[in-house]
Amino acid sequence: MKTITTTKKRILFDKRKEVRKGLRSMIRSGRRTNDPGACGRWMVTLTLCASFLGLGMCISVxxxxxxxxxxxxxxNISNISYIFVGRSAGYIGGSLVGGPLFDCMNPYLLLGFSMLGxxxxxxxxxFCKKALFLTGLMSCVGVSMGFLDTGGNVLILSIWGSQAGPHMQALHFSFAAGAFISPIIAKLLFGKYQGSSTLPGGGDNITAELSSSAASSASSATIITDKVAETLDSMRDEGFHSLYAYFVIGALLLLISLAFAILYSCGTPTQPDRSHPSPSGELLAARHHTALVCLLAVFFFWYVGAEVTYGSFIFTYAKEYAGMAQAQAAGLNALFWGTFAATRGLAIFFAACMRPGTMILLSLVGCTFSSLLLVLFSRSGSALWSCTALYGASMxxxxPSGLSWLEQYTRVTGRSAAVFVVGAALGEMALPAVLGFLLGKPNLQKYPLVMLLELVSATITSILFPVMYKLAAAP
Structure with missing residues (x-):
């Protein structure tokens, strides 16, 4: 019993000594001239980070x-919210199909085709003018993104082995950076639509002009009608400038797909770095492996659902509920993803000196505290700005810490990663769709539904993690 207790304490607490060596070992591995695969692994890591940058842009745009x-x-927004369901359904399908495919096919070829799609x-x-066609296209995009999400996480673990921790943080930092850049491109760079349904010059002037022209002659009325049609077309073009962001993101993804094609043609290695064995030299297997994987999938269901819901609806919430201007609402959206990205960047270094469990606990405390304040002060501008920053940093x-935390107790395989991605995709599908449906109810619009959902998610994840910890600590 004493031996079991000692081993248990070492697994729970001595991991800090191991992760402190992780960043130094990661840097040294890229400098070894006697390792022919080091350069290839770094090129794969950079390409994967670029692909996750594009993935974050696709999600948040x-x-x-x-x-x-x-x-x-x-x-209207309430009637179009089912496109979240379509995208997430495709995401789930791509994750389920991509998991087995990555075990039997070249990952660079699959990732290249997924980025191309x-x-x-x-x-x-x-170019979609029909809601049904838009939903179908979103589903196809979701399939490709599911391939990328599953394959990217598995490939990082495969090529770096036990030293994958900081690289995993860098991978998800790239996702957050893309999610931060995307709203800036969409609304602050291209967005010029002010939400006005009136014609330039005022509706009364157009009406008076039409009346006088109709009174003068039929031919003049026809000319004025053509001018009004041209004005409407101009307004339509002016109103959809933010959709130009999709072209920018698509062009970036095309370049990344070319990079994967180059990696495939060069025969870049996909095996782990065998020069870095596991520090403990043990094959860890948790007693409740299946239960842990399933509970972590449920955990990611609420976490990712809350993350995508807040990032997708905070712009509309700030405009419609809090009464912010469009530029301020876009800035608030960018603030959430900005603090999200900055904290993930710092987490690359935190992972070298802090246990994943500690990082998760601090994050859950910050999420619960900030979401509670957002519910209590839902219309306060200062509370929105400060708590949004705290919430983004906490999320x-x-x-990535959840994956690293589970790896301390049991082996994370490709199938396990597929389960996590499916759980996350279900949350991304269900929570925004439910919120969009509730926002369409007039009697519920007086409540801060977005913030209430975030508080519920933070509470549930705060309950789930101690349960998972108890199962993982079982000898």
Whole structure:
């Protein structure tokens, strides 16, 4: 019993000594001239980081452009919220199919095709004029993104082995950076739509002009009608400038797909770095492996669902509920993803001196505290800005830390990663769709539904993690 207790304490507490060596070993591995695969692994890591940058842009661009997409297909935001369901359904399908495929096919070839499909899908989205066609296209894009999410996490673990921790943080930092850049491109760079349905010069002037022209002659009325049609076309073009962001993202993804094609043609290695054996030299297997994997999938369901919901609806919430201007709402959206990205960047270094469990606990405390304040002060501008920054920082490290935390107790395989991604995709599908449905109810619009959902998610994840910890600590 004493031996079991000592081993248990070493697993729970001595991991800090191991992770402190992780960053130094990671840097030294790239400098070894006698390791022919080191350069290839670094090139793969950089390409994967670029692909996750594009993945983050694809995920977050939907929030600030949701209103324009709804107008583009002649729907309102409540009626178009099911595109989240379509994208997440494709995400789930891509994850389930991609998991087995990555075990039997070249990962660079699969990732290259997935990036190519995502690129063409993003470029085609602004041309969708029917809601059903838009949903189908979102599902196809979701399939490609599911391939990328599953394959990227598995490939990082495969090529770096026991030294994958800091690389995993860097991978998800790239996702957060893309999620931060996307709203800036969509609304602050291209967005010029002010949400006004009136014609330039005022509706009364146009009406008076039409009346006088109709009174003068029929031919003059025809000319004025043509001018009004041209004005409407001009307004339509002016209103959808934010959709140009989809072309920018698509062009970036095309370049990344070319990079994967180059890696495939060069025969880049996909095996782990055998020069870095496991520090403990043990094959860890938790007693409740299946239960841990399933509970972590449920944990990611609420976490990722809350993350995507907040990032997608905070722009609309700030405009409609808090009464912010469009530029301020876009800035608030960018602040959330900005603090999210910055904290994930710092987490690369935190992972070298802090246990994953400690990082998760701090994140859950910050999420619960900030979401509670957002519910209590839902219309306060200062509370929105400060708590959004805190909430974004608190959400940042949960997903990569969750994978690193589980790896301390049991082996994380490709199938396990597929389960995590499916759980995350289900949360991304269900929570935004439920919120969009509730926002369409007039009697519920007086409540801060976005903030209430975030508080519920933070509470549930705070309960789930101690349960998982108890199962993982079982001898």
């Amino acid at each position: 939907l929030g600030p452009t949701l209103e324009d997409l709804a107008i583009n297909v002649n729907k 995502t690129a063409f899908g993003m470029i085609a989205i602004p 940042a490290t949960v997903f």
